[in-house]
Amino acid sequence: MFSSEEKKAYMQAAFDQANLAKEQEEVPIGAVVVGPDGEIIGRGYNHRELDQDAVAHAEILAIREACQKLGSWRLIDCSLFVTLEPCAMCAGAIINSRIKTVYFAALDPKAGAAGSVVDLFSVEKFNHHPQVIRGLYREQGAQLLKDFFREIREKQKAAKKAAENCQTD
C-alpha cells in the first residue's frame, strides 16, 4: 500500500502528463504506471488528435511503455494512476495487463467504465479484477477538464467574433 504522500506524488505525475496534453491542445488526460518497486515505469497522455489514433489514450500509452520497460505483458504488482475514469477500452487494457490497483481522479459520467456507465472491474466472469480507488483528487481532475473546455469555447467565440468583424469591415 502507498502512503498518502506517495499517492499524491503519483497522481501529480499523472496530472503532469495531462498538462503536457493541454499544452498541445489535446483533452488533458494523463496516466502513469507504477512498477512493483515504486518506480514510475510508464507515462502517457492523450494523443488522439496529435496522432489521429483512436487508441492513443493516456492509459494505453502508459501501459504499453510499462510492458516495454518490464519486458512483459503482465504488469503484476503494478498500479495505474489516471486523471479521469477509464473508458471501456482502457478498463479492458487494465484487465488484460493484470494491473493490481487503479487510482483515478475525475468521474466520467458519459463513458466511464469503472462505475459511472458500466463497471468492467466488477464483472465476475473476467479473469482479473483490479482493486479500484475512485475519486483521488477528483476535484482537481474535473477542474482541469472544465477549464480546458471553457478555454476552447472562449477561443471559438473569439474566432467567430473576429470572422464577423472581417465581414463587416
Next chain:
Amino acid sequence: MFSSEEKKAYMQAAFDQANLAKEQEEVPIGAVVVGPDGEIIGRGYNHRELDQDAVAHAEILAIREACQKLGSWRLIDCSLFVTLEPCAMCAGAIINSRIKTVYFAALDPKAGAAGSVVDLFSVEKFNHHPQVIRGLYREQGAQLLKDFFREIREKQKAAKKAAENCQTD
C-alpha cells in the same frame, strides 16, 4: 451492405491474419478493417507474446493501421472483421473509433464483450453503437483455436515425456 461473397472474402482475410499469428505460435486471432470504398485499410494479428504488449490484440493493430491510412481517428463507414468475439478493450476501441459494423466469427465465453460476458455495443449511454453481426464462420473460428490449443497440449506432453526419458536414461 456487403454481398455474401464480399463478407466471405473479408473474413477470409481476417483468418489469413490469424494464420500468421499461428505460424509464430501466438494464439491465432486475426482482424481486418474495411474502408468506406471496400478496400482493406487495416490488418492485424495477435502479437501479445511476440511484443510482450498487453494491448497488441488483432483488432487494436488493425484499427491503428486503418487510422493511419485514413489520417483520422474516426473510422466512419468502416467495418471490422475479426475471427473471435472482441474482448472489452477491443470492443471499447471499436466504439472509440466509430466503426460502423463489426463481424466476428467464434464466440468467446470467457472474455467476449459483444454479448458473451458483457455487451458493450448495446450500452445505451455510450456515444456510438456499431451494428454487430455475430457468428459469421463461427465454426471455422472456433476450430482454429481448438486446433491451436490441442497442438500446444500435444507439444507440452511430448516435451514432458522427453524430459522423463532423459531422467531415466
